[in-house]
Amino acid sequence: MFKKVWTLMALAALLLIVAAPAQAGKTWDQIQKSKELRAAMLTTGKPFGFHDDKNEWVGFDVDMAQEIAKRLGVKFVPVKADNNTRIEFLVTGKADLTLANMTHKRAREESIDFSITYFFDGQKILAPKGKFKELKDFVGKKIGTMQGTTSEVNLRNLLKGLGDKNPNVVSYQDEQACFSALEKGIIDAWSTDSTLLLGYAVQAPGKYELVGDFFADEPYGIGLPHDDSKWRNTVNALLQDMFKDGTYEKIYNKWFGPDSPYPMPLTRKIEMWP
Amino acid sequence: MIRHYLEKTWVQYLVLALLALSAVGYFVFVFHFGYGYRFDWTVLYKENPSYGEVLGHLLIDGLALTLAISLGSAALALFLGTVFGLARLSKFRPLSLTATVYVEFFRNTPLLVQLFFWYFALPMGLPEDLRRVLYDIRLDLWGLPVNFEFLTATVGLGIYTGAFMAEIIRAGIQSIPKGLLEAAFSSGLSFTQTLRKVVLPLAFRAIIPPLGSEFLNNMKNSSLAMVVGVPELCWSAQQIKALTFKGFEATTAATVIYLSLSLSMAALLNMVNLRLKILGEKERGFGHKMAHALFKPLEIFLETLAEVLRPSPRPVSLTLTPFQATMKRLGLAARKVLIKTGKALYLALLAYTLYLLAKGLASLDYGLIGENFASLLIWRFPHGDPSESLMGLGGLSLSIFMAVVAISVSFFIGLFVGMGRAAKNQIARIPSLLYIELVRGNPLIMIIFWIYFFLPIFGLDLDVFWSATLAMTVFTGAYIAEIVRAGIQNVSRGQFEAAASTGLSYLQTMRLIVLPQALKQMLPAIAGQFIAIFKDTSLAYIIGVFELTYVGKIIANRLMVHPFEIYTTVAVVYFVCCYLMSLGAGKLERRLASDTFRLNM
Structure with missing residues (x-):
């Protein structure tokens, strides 16, 4: 018995030692070696990343990531993420980049890096049609949002600024829960990035509307592992190339063009370096 | 030789201590945490400059909610468990069948799916006005935010755990030997008297230990309340992680809190089990004595309470006056009618529920x-x-x-x-x-x-x-x-x-x-x-x-x-x-x- 125990202990110790040196190299080198691009994206963020009626995983972010992989000449490996995991994946090396309609925020810079802004969005509030006129009307109302997003922080700050001492904010785990809750009237309104709101609102045409102005800018950046400037430069250059040769616009129009369910004309140009 | 030494307890402890020490040393001095994770335990107790608050407070608020949900749902579960556990033993078939359906259905579907159902689906069956009232509930009970989310989680969890408790209580009651019941009935005790004086006191001894572990499971299951937006302990840990990306620290803190809750509950349950053991004064070990001492105040309190509440003994005469006899006959007749109407009402209610269910399913x-x-x-x-x-x-x-x-x-x-x-x-x-x-x-x-x-x-x-x-x-x-x-x-x-x-x-x-x-x-x-x-x-x-x-x-x-x-x-x-x-x-x-x-x- 004791011999067995010792063998087990030794095995366990060995496992720990063997497992330890599995350190990630620099992202760029690793991609060159593995010939794979692991891109983390959302599965419930319509129209950025979601499952269509053939159960295919599609969306603006998915197309963008696919294009980046194509241009790098490596295999595209999609990784499923959510609002709580999209940063964690970069920190723990489960993904090489994340396109998960993630706002470029200074607080996030402490843990990860961002590419240049590849999509401009802002936060709004979606509510049943005709019920609210302006942002002030939401004081004291029950408003839903997603846990782990900048929207949550912005919404609380907005309501506090409008004089709501104890904002009634409910944080769900994903977009779908928010929309369900809004549909059922459990919450009075749902606040997050306007494109996400529109993506859901078009499912029930004429029933919901965006109320008030943008109250926070939400510039989306591609999330990248911390302190890896070679990789960051590569991604930035790729984005600018895509914008220059029209690929970006093609993908953009596929999801937000005049024929799409949520038309939103492309008005801003991404940052270009000569 | 090694074998000989390994049989000595101090050698065993020494080996364990050495192993623990080398593990700690290995992680502190040799091992590099993957991907350069930087530990920062200050997030838990220092004010965070970006958000202007001490994020550790989230954990405290979360803990309060976890406790509130656990206690509330445990009370509800105990109530439902007793009612349905007894109902399963009823001779009135529709009642026992309902109880069986309740127990089987809720034990055999995941709590997560049940919570989604209670939160998103069920209220849709209620009238608009009532629904509005439910959704808008927002109370502040001693700093505890009580709202629709909280109530859904508490009630949903209570119903889930109740199904398990019903089974435990049924099994406990059925473990009473039939002979005891026959003896009770033949000595003239009524059904309620038998239940109160014979069955329940014995059954509780068998019921309490498994019931205790059910309370423990209930507390752990309260972590699922986060899916309907209740900021309980697990949610709070996630929140700190999302706000600061210090997931390791926040999750460690939550784990430690859960662990201490579970362990203290387990310790209490252990004490209860020790107290319930029937042992002579001399056979009791240290643990038993501790348990006896621990529950003494409670016992004294309950005994006093029983003393105060006990009705003064009525003079009993075995022959009834004609008036009393009539009253008693009338009472018995009224009881029969009451039971009949009760059964009829119950059947009507059941039929209506089934009709609603069928209508819902058909739509x-x-x-x-x-x-x-x-x-x-x-x-x-x-x-x-x-x-x-x-x-x-x-x-x-x-x-x-x-x-x-x-x-x-x-x-x-x-x-x-x-x-x-x-x-x-x-x-x-x-x-x-x-x-x-x-x-x-x-x-x-x-x-x-x-x-x-x-x-x-x-x-x-x-x-x-x-x-x-x-x-x-x-x-x-x-x-x-x-x-x-x-x-x-x-x-x-x-x-x-x-x-x-x-x-x-x-x-x-x-x-x-x-x-x-x-x-x-x-x-x-x-x-x-x-x-x-x-x-x-x-x-x-x-x-x-x-x-x-x-x-x-x-x-x-x-x-x-x-x-x-x-x-x-x-x-x-x-x-x-x-x-x-x-x-x-x-x-x-x-x-x-x-x-x-x-x-x-």
Whole structure:
């Protein structure tokens, strides 16, 4: 018995030692070696990343990531993420980049890096049609949002600024829960990035509307592992190339063009370096 | 030589201490945490400059909510459990059938799916005004935010745990020998008197220990309240992680809190069990004395209360005056009528509920369910894309696959750890004990978070499916270890001694004598554990494994308009699988029946 125990202990110790040196190299080198691009994206963020009626995983972010992989000449490996995991994946090396309609925020810079802004969005509030006129009307109302997003922080700050001492904010785990809750009237309104709101609102045409102005800018950046400037430069250059040769616009129009369910004309140009 | 020393307790402790020390030293001095993770414990107690608050307060608020939900739901569960446990024994068939349906349905569907149902689906059946009132509830009970989310979580959890308690209470009452009841009735006690004076006092002794572990499970299950937006402890840890990306620190803090809650509850339960043991004054050990001392104040309080409340004895005369006799006859007649009307009313209510249910079911869009049913069963198998493990296998088949892998691997973990736990040698016993208590003291969600998010920090990288399966395995292993330990300890002492005296070694004794007997006894409990882990696969949804619940959510997300159809189908699929399995387990138990064990799940 004791011999067995010792063998087990030794095995366990060995496992720990063997497992330890599995350190990630620099992202760029690793991609060159593995010939794979692991891109983390959302599965419930319509129209950025979601499952269509053939159960295919599609969306603006998915197309963008696919294009980046194509241009790098490596295999595209999609990784499923959510609002709580999209940063964690970069920190723990489960993904090489994340396109998960993630706002470029200074607080996030402490843990990860961002590419240049590849999509401009802002936060709004979606509510049943005709019920609210302006942002002030939401004081004291029950408003839903997603846990782990900048929207949550912005919404609380907005309501506090409008004089709501104890904002009634409910944080769900994903977009779908928010929309369900809004549909059922459990919450009075749902606040997050306007494109996400529109993506859901078009499912029930004429029933919901965006109320008030943008109250926070939400510039989306591609999330990248911390302190890896070679990789960051590569991604930035790729984005600018895509914008220059029209690929970006093609993908953009596929999801937000005049024929799409949520038309939103492309008005801003991404940052270009000569 | 080594063997000789290893039998000394101090050597065993020394070895353990050395092992622990070298592990700590290894992690502090030699090991580099993967991906340069920087620890910063100050997030828990220092004011965060970006948000202007001490984020550790979130954990405290979360803990308050966890406690409130646990207590509220435990009280409700105890009430429902008693009512339905008694109702299951009723001779009035419609009542006992209702109770059976309640127990079977709620025990055999995952809590997660139930919570979704209570939160999103059920209120839709209520009138608009009432719904509005429910949704707008917002009270502040001593700083505790009470709203619709909180109430849903508390009531939903109470109903879930109640189903388990009903079974325990029914089993407890049925464990009373029939002879006692006959004796009670033949000595002229009425039904309520028999219940109050004979059945319940005896039944409670059998009921309290399993009831206690049900309270413990209830507390751990309260972590699921986060899916309906209640900021309880697990939610708070996630929140701190999302705000600061210091997931390791926040999750460690939450784990420690859960663990101390579980351990103190377990300690209290232990005390109760010791107190309940019937032992003579002289046979009592230190623990028993402690337990007696601990509960003395409560006993004195209850006795005084009973003394105060006891009605003064009425003069009893055995012959009734004509007036009294008439009154008594009238009373009996009235009671009969009351019971009859009660039964009729109950039947009417039942019929109405069934009608509502049938109407609801008839209004479902079955075309929609038909279209998506295949996806719910296998997702995209075998046409999955590269992001999906196992060729796009998902839905029900993935849930079953996960459960099968988890139970098969954890069986061996459980076997070894269980043996270690039952061993005398401290080198085997203490690590086993630590593993069991550490895992069982935490909700499964926390284990999943640890494996999924923090294994990479230690350099191991797994995809979502395998992380979730590993978490389930580690989790189930601890429970099976307890089953194994109980099985081993059920084998009588004499057999060990006989084996030792015939010259068998420890391992031989285990392999040839103890385990064959113990395993046969453990089979029903392990079957129960399998059903539990199958239901628990629904939690893998939280990290995005494509099991049944997640596929249901993805489909509901796409359809948007009719999520009710999908969630109902998901619940029914879970129920059918679990119910069939529990029927099988019941059959197995009866086939292996001897009088020393009972299926606990």
